[in-house]
Amino acid sequence: MEKLWAGRTAGTTANLVDEINSSIGVDKRLYKRDIAGSIAHAKMMARQGIVSQHEADLMIEGLEGIERDITSGDLKIDLTAEDIHMFVEQVLTERIGDTGKMLHTARSRNDQVALDTKLYCIEEAESVRALLCDLLRVLADKAEKSTGIIMPGYTHMQHAQPVSFGQHLMAYAMMCERDISRLDDCKRRMLERSPIGACALAGTTFDIDREYEAGLLGFTGIAMNSMDAVSDRDHFVELISDLAIVMMHISRLSEEIIMWATSEFGFIHLPDEYTTGSSIMPQKKNPDVAELCRGKTGRVYGDLMSLLTTLKGMPLAYNKDIQEDKEPLFDAVETVKLCVEAFIEIVDVMEVNEENMYESAKKGYINATDMADYLVVKGMPFRDAYNVSGKIVSYCLGRGCALEELPLEEFRMFSDLIEDDIYQRLDLRTCMEKRNSAGGTSPDSVKKQIEYIRNFIGK
Ligand code: ARG
Numbered sequence: 001m002e003k004l005w006a007g008r009t010a011g012t013t014a015n016l017v018d019e020i021n022s023s024i025g026v027d028k029r030l031y032k033r034d035i036a037g038s039i040a041h042a043k044m045m046a047r048q049g050i051v052s053q054h055e056a057d058l059m060i061e062g063l064e065g066i067e068r069d070i071t072s073g074d075l076k077i078d079l080t081a082e083d084i085h086m087f088v089e090q091v092l093t094e095r096i097g098d099t100g101k102m103l104h105t106a107r108s109r110n111d112q113v114a115l116d117t118k119l120y121c122i123e124e125a126e127s128v129r130a131l132l133c134d135l136l137r138v139l140a141d142k143a144e145k146s147t148g149i150i151m152p153g154y155t156h157m158q159h160a161q162p163v164s165f166g167q168h169l170m171a172y173a174m175m176c177e178r179d180i181s182r183l184d185d186c187k188r189r190m191l192e193r194s195p196i197g198a199c200a201l202a203g204t205t206f207d208i209d210r211e212y213e214a215g216l217l218g219f220t221g222i223a224m225n226s227m228d229a230v231s232d233r234d235h236f237v238e239l240i241s242d243l244a245i246v247m248m249h250i251s252r253l254s255e256e257i258i259m260w261a262t263s264e265f266g267f268i269h270l271p272d273e274y275t276t277g278s279s280i281m282p283q284k285k286n287p288d289v290a291e292l293c294r295g296k297t298g299r300v301y302g303d304l305m306s307l308l309t310t311l312k313g314m315p316l317a318y319n320k321d322i323q324e325d326k327e328p329l330f331d332a333v334e335t336v337k338l339c340v341e342a343f344i345e346i347v348d349v350m351e352v353n354e355e356n357m358y359e360s361a362k363k364g365y366i367n368a369t370d371m372a373d374y375l376v377v378k379g380m381p382f383r384d385a386y387n388v389s390g391k392i393v394s395y396c397l398g399r400g401c402a403l404e405e406l407p408l409e410e411f412r413m414f415s416d417l418i419e420d421d422i423y424q425r426l427d428l429r430t431c432m433e434k435r436n437s438a439g440g441t442s443p444d445s446v447k448k449q450i451e452y453i454r455n456f457i458g459k
Contacts, residue, residue, distance in 0.1 A: 001081040001090060018080075026326050027084045028077045033119040034084050034112070035067045036217065037196060038092075041107055044213040050106060050206055055099050062096040063088070085109050085116075106206040107199060110230040110318040114195035117326065119217065121239050124333045125187040128243065131340040132180050133457050136173055138347045140450045140457075143169040147443040150428050151267065151357040152366055159364030162428045165352060167441040170449045175249040177456055182242045190235045194219035198229035201317035227317040236329050237311070240304045243336045247297040250339050254294035257346065261287045266356040271349050289346055293339040300335055303328035361428055365393045367403055370431045371422075378417040388414050 003013075013021070039060050046056035066088055069075035081087035086109075093100030143166035153163035194214030197204070203226045210222045223229035260267035270287055278284035306328045310321055368389050375385035392414050396403055399410075404426040411418040424430060436442040439449070 001078050001087070003082065004086050004090060018082075021082060021320075022079075023083045023323050023326065024077065024079055024081050024087060026330065027113075027116075028079075028087075029330065030084050030116045030120060030326075031070050031077070031088065032067060033116040033123075034088055035063045036119065037112060037115045038063050038088065038103055040213050040216040041196065042103060043216060044209055045102075045105060047212060048207050048209055050208070051099075051102050055102060058096050058099045059092065059103055062092045062100065065095065066091055083109070083113075085112050106204045106208050107196070108201075108230075110200050111195050111198040111226075113323075114198070114230055114232070115217070117233075117329070118190055118195060118235060121235050121329070122187055122190050122218070125183045125190070125239060125242075128246070128333070128336055128340065129180055129183050129187075131337060131344070132176050132183075132246070134344050135340055135347070136176050136180075136453055136457050138344055139169050139173040139176065140453050142347055142350075143167075143173065143446060144450055146352060147446045149352060149354050149357060150361050150432055152361040152364065153441070159361070159366045161369055161435075161441075162361050162366050162432045163441040164432055164443060164446055165357065166443070166446040166450075169347075170446055170453070172249065172253050173449070173453050175252075177453060179242065179246045179249065180456075182245065183239075186235065186238045186242055189238070191219055192221045193223040193229075193232075194221070195223045195229035195232070198223060198226035201227050201230050230318045231314065231316055231322065233307070233311055233322065233325050236307055236325055237304070240300070240307060240329065240332045243332045244297075244300050244304050246336055247293075247300045247339065250343055251294045251297040253343065253347075254290040257290040257350065258287050258294070261290075265360070266353055267360070269351040269353060270346070271351070274346060274349055289342050293342060296335050296339055300332045303332040303335075358428070362402060365396070365403060367426045367428060367431050368393050370426055370434075371403055373434075374422060374425045375415060375417055380415070380417060 006012075042051070042056040042059040042063070045051045046053045051059075066075060070077060075091065077084070078087055081090065089100065089103060092103060146165040146169060147167075149165040150162050151165050151168060152159045153161050153168070194210065194217060196213055196217070197208050197210035214220075214222050223232065257268065257270075259265055261270055270285070272285070274287075274289055275285040276288045278286065307325060310324045314321055371392060372382065372385040372389040375388060376382050380388070392403065392406070392411065395410070395414070396406055399406070404423055408418070408420060408422070411422060433442050436444055439445060
């Protein structure tokens with residue numbers, strides 16, 4: 001494709017230069033935002049008398065046609081063009097003649113690409129948000145069905161205290177809620193600052209109306225410094241950081257799902273459609289989806305590091321280095337969307353093996369804190385109660401029984417505060433249900449969390 005910048009130079013470049021310089025293979029997916037930006041630009045120019053209304057209408061009509069044709073497949077994006085901005089402008093000129101050449105007045109590809117990518121970031125922050133809301137919905141639904149399911153709660157990967165499976169799931173819902181609020185934050189900041197009108201780096205001699213153009217594109221304000229506007233990619237960094245945190249959370253749940261599905265745990269079962277087999281071991285049913293999401297977390301972290309490194313030490317204003325910003329951005333967005341979509345389904349379809357969870361919870365003296373709490377209620381100071389309970393645990397270990405299996409006479413060797421009601425108190429369900437403090441694992445508390453999350457999604 002002919003080079004629109006052929007002026008100072010002949011516009012012929014070595015093949016290798018074209019190859020390294022071209023970004024259309026990557027930025028072609030920005031065509032809709034590019035066209036939306038150009039339409040707003042044409043409107044602004046007509047309003048300011050930089051072009052006539054008729055000229056702007058021609059441009060707008062032409063641009064709308066290009067968008068339609070690319071979307072329908074009638075117009076193929078020419079991959080020999082340098083980038084999507086050049087391609088759209090060139091096709092416009094082919095279609096509407098010289099008026100097309102006026103579109104780039106009072107604009108530069110530097111503010112144009114800053115705008116297109118910002119629009120992309122805003123839209124994608126919104127679409128990831130919507131997916132995270134769906135994930136929250138399935139987490140809350142699954143948790144609602146699981147408020148009464150007892151599982152061992154762990155610290156240090158050791159049995160700690162019995163918790164409800166609903167509580168465990170709602171912990172992930174809370175992470176997801178923070179992920180959403182981070183995205184909202186990032187989106188708000190992006191919407192406050194439209195870069196368009198910064199032009200190449202220094203603004204323009206034309207009487208443009210940046211606020212008007214920004215408003216047409218949904219922004220609430222404009223970037224205040226043109227040099228900053230064309231070289232600012234902070235919002236990429238913010239968005240990818242937010243996405244990296246989403247992946248960090250997904251990788252944690254992945255790890256648990258992988259663990260829970262092992263024969264050692266046997267806490268959950270994944271339906272066949274969500275597992276894969278092995279080419280050699282006929283018995284295998286592998287949790288590949290969770291493993292891949294855990295693995296893809298590394299890619300998104302890599303995207304963040306790649307972008308930060310590209311931006312490091314970059315002098316003002318636009319430098320071509322910055323063209324490298326889009327691959328990590330698109331990769332991070334697409335990877336996260338895929339993984340969140342996968343998790344919406346995985347959480348929904350995973351079948352909980354209530355019995356195995358309960359059997360596992362019975363091991364490891366998981367009710368030892370409750371033994372101590374029982375003694376405290378009977379009047380013993382906590383530190384003494386802790387010691388006595390520790391002694392009872394080690395006595396039971398030696399005897400080879402669980403706390404709740406110890407006969408009352410033997411309990412009373414340790415403290416005569418212990419009475420027959422100890423057995424009810426040590427029951428795992430009692431242990432779970434009595435943790436009714438705000439945010440605790442009791443079914444009532446989990447229900448409150450579910451209600452909170454449902455309200456949050458509803459807003
Ligand atoms: N393809 C370029 C990018 O993605 C567009 C801006 C080009 N600007 C320039 N001065 N060569 O960054």
